[in-house]
Amino acid sequence: MILFEALYVAPPALTAQAPILVIAGPLIGACAAALSPGGRTAWVVSVLTAVFALWMAVAVAGEVAREGAIDYALGGFAPPMGIALRIDALGATMALLIASVGLMGALYSGHALESEVRAEKRTLFQSGYLVCLAGFLGLVLTGDAFNAFVFLEVSSIGTYALVAVGEARDRRALPAAFNYLIFGTVGATLYVLGVGFLYAATGTLNLADMAPRLAALGDNSAVQAGLAFIVAGLGVKAAMFPLHGWLLGAYAGAPSLVSVFLAATATKAAIYLIIRFVFGVFPEGEFGENFLRWILAPLAAAAVIICSMQAIFEREVRRILAFSSVAQVGFILLGASLATTAGLSAGVFYLVAHALMKGALFMAVGAFAISVRARTVEDFSGIAREAPWSAAAFAVGAASLVGAPLTMGFLAKWSLVSSALQAGEIWIVVVLAIGSLLTLIYVGRILEAMFFRAPVRGAERASEAPVGVLVPLFVFSGLSLWFGVDATLPASLANASASVLMGEAP
């Protein structure tokens, strides 16, 4: 966070309103995009809006670095009566991540949509994209449990539609989107039920107000049932094993921009909310410890092993990456389940690293898809000779996924291992090692086909993607490399987030 302290990017009057502008900007942009006359105009609106959201997010991060947590009372009604946005280091980190991914996705969508989305759908697609962006940003900034549900559903309803748009390329996107809608809504409803239990027990919905009241209640079965409902509900959205069934079809069928955006933000925002509830709201105690040790950690370990195995036996590249995402969610939750500052910091760091590398991988797959219908690993044979730059960016993302040295993935795995050793949890280190080896196998299969095999696609030749696609792609893979060498920025954000969660800093 220290890096943001000297950052004054907006005039004070604007900075004071920045928390709500981060959310309102994309919502207004979404209306403007829906009203624009054509796809290109909508794209320009989308990029400008995303730039604005990122600008405001940086302004918020600067304020958080200087002041600690910010409370922003919506409509001037003071919390805990009114709805409040509450932004601490963790929220600011997530907002920065989501806004940056949002901007890169918006840039990328200029060309990528042309091959994947019907022309008449492009304006509405941009509108839906901005609604999603607003939903995710709202989710990580709000300090109110029910408000979080509303933002969760704003973003989810947007993503259902965005996934369904993928039918232009592959009609399986439609049943996948429907399936996602069913599971997502059941998850959100369970979350609402859980919040209802907590509200019944405490009489408040403000998270900061709820925490001390829950601590005063002690062992209370309504509160514990609430936690169970909330984690199960959010677990669906976060693709926590074994609630990840919807994710495979959705990632595989959606337009590649949507896969990028979902992989980098959707599951991450839900993980954020789980971590926020488990560490920030629920009182410490035997129940929470048992929950982390006997439910969260084993499920996360199962995700790492089982989904990595499934990725090895999968033919389609997008589905391999989707299985890999579930496994990587496992890595993040393993870090969090240690319940130490180092473990949480490693989890948040891993979360950022995974967003960058999975973003790069899905963008590269989308870059190939512009010129050639490549779906299976065999289709990817020899593609590196035809589209060397995209292939290089894919290779960087893949190296980071495996955890090769000099990439951010390496540092992320390294900090996970060291925090597990510190906590004395040797079995987590073993799971990490097995998971990394399995990752190497499925990633190696794709890379081997791309770089060392002759093309088998017949007459169809891939060509290099346009610059508009390559720039955001290189930003993602470049950051994966840059943060692998100098991780000051993500590490300081992760450390600040972890100390906030563990109650060591405001």
Add this chain to the structure above:
Amino acid sequence: MSVAATHFNYLAVVVLMMIGLYVLFSTRNLIKQMIGLGLFQTSTALFYISLGKVSGGTAAIKIYADSVEGRMLAAPLDPDFVQQFGVGGVVYSNPLPHVLILTAIVVGVATLSVGLSIAVRIREAYGTVEADEIEAVTRVDAARVGRDP
């Protein structure tokens, strides 16, 4: 009184929720699945409304205690109870859960409409809204991947 009588609302919530879930996972028809989902969501509405109910309380619309209506509402209640829980001599139910559930209903309607419109598109693309038939077609699609031009 037994639990069934004092917590009747909550039992209804559980029963409704289970019926919704059962419909959701037993039927293979997408439209019927949406109906199950609607039932499942509605049960949470009942849950929240039950949470907000104060025995003897009325809707949270300002009533004067000395008006006809105010005296009528207060008549069956214990004066100490009114003194303790009332506002200006009238006992109100907690309006916050109502507001929350109003929002949740709007969210539910939005989900329902998106779900149904996806079902319409599925019907256009596959010619059916039966999940089994869609899966059969999908298996053919998946086997063709990588082979068709």
